[in-house]
Amino acid sequence: MSIKVPLSRPDITEAEIEAVTDVLRTPNLSLGPKLGEFEKAFCQYIGKKYGVAVNSGTSGLYLCLQAMGIGPGDEVISTPFTFIATTNVILMVGAKPVLVDIDPETLNIDPAAIEKAITPKTKAIIPVEAFGSPAGFDKVYEIAKKHNLLILEDSCEGLGSMLNGKKAGTFGDMSVFAFYPNKQMTTGEGGMILTDNEQWANLCVSLRSQGRGTSGGWLAHERLGYNYRLSDINCALGIVQLSRIEEFVEKRRAVAKMYQQLLAGDDRIIVPQEPRGARMSWFVFVIQLKGYTQDRRNAVMKKLTERGIQVSNYFPPVHLQPFMIDQFGYKAGDFPHTEATGQRTIALPFHNNLSAEEVKLVCTELKACLDTM
Secondary structure, three states, X not given: OOOOEOOOOOOOOXXXXXXXXXXXXXXXXXXXXXXXXXXXXXXXXXXXXXXXXEOXXXXXXXXXXXXXXXXXXXXXXXXXXXXXXXXXXXXXXXXXXXXXXXXXXXXXEOHHHHHHHOOOOEEXXXXXXXXXXXXXXXXXXXXXXXXXXXXXXXXXXXXXXXXOXXXXXXXXXXXXEEOOOOOOOOOOOOEEEEEOOHHHHHHHHHHHEOOEOOOOOOOOEOOOOOEOOOOXXXXXXXXXXXXXXXXXXXXXXXXXXXXXXXXXXXXXXXXXXXXXXXXXXXXXXXXXXXXXXXXHHHHHHHHHHHOOEOOEOOOOOHHHOHHHHHHHOOOOOOOHHHHHHHHHEEEEOXXXXXXXXXXXXXXXXXXXXXXXX
């Protein structure tokens, strides 16, 4: 079986290749000038004071929780409709994840459900811009301030999105972006922590590099740390990619619009739309099949794959992952909106340079598969 339309693909030009090879011609492959240049450029784009580049979004989220002082005995409210890393990092610092259901319209954490889940042990909220949507983040911000809670904004899917003119990554006390190759921009692997808190930023800088301090030498370690550094090779790629981010956002919005137009009017499909007041940067394009069971959805995905159309299911609910069931006793029915959504979603092929012909082929094959079900 040959792949006719891949699920995702990075947008790399000769400018990125040249930037990387330029670094390879220097002795500064890591902890060189490109690291600081990338962090500064990212801060300027989002509008935050301090940036700390790390080797993944997961590493970034983990370091943020540590910098915020969250640990055993604390509770962190988040969503079960996300990539598993969002929950994993809460467990990694010894805190308890308190999951609440999503708003079925936005697919983001339900602000009303947040308030009901707050206890004296609650220290923070981790909202996630699912698929790039910042819908409801203004309400999450208001709730956090009302209850004196910290926000760690998981913006790993939201780079370039805005809500009422406010950029994703600026709603939280700390925020984290990720640059895996299927994201809006890529560094190959990598992530970026942003904050206006200098103390937290300095702590993250130390933690990402084996706990080294600012005053000691290479073998002076002030605290337990990790090797979560991002190389200058990755940063050089990131600098060029970031310089093109507005181009990327518009390309992705154009692809999303093509899908919306070609799938409009088919009452078997819930077609995602840009939320009111938002500019979506569209991490992925995820449809939902109306009235379909998970088995029927899976059968459609199998047929599409057999026809050379790469698709995926975003997201299997976090609370129904085996280790979450084992540790917390979650069961089907605990978060009905998340479960219903997770059973009927299909992520269609989506990247910056998806052509009109490819989008048309995907939509034609999708409708053909639905016609046989």
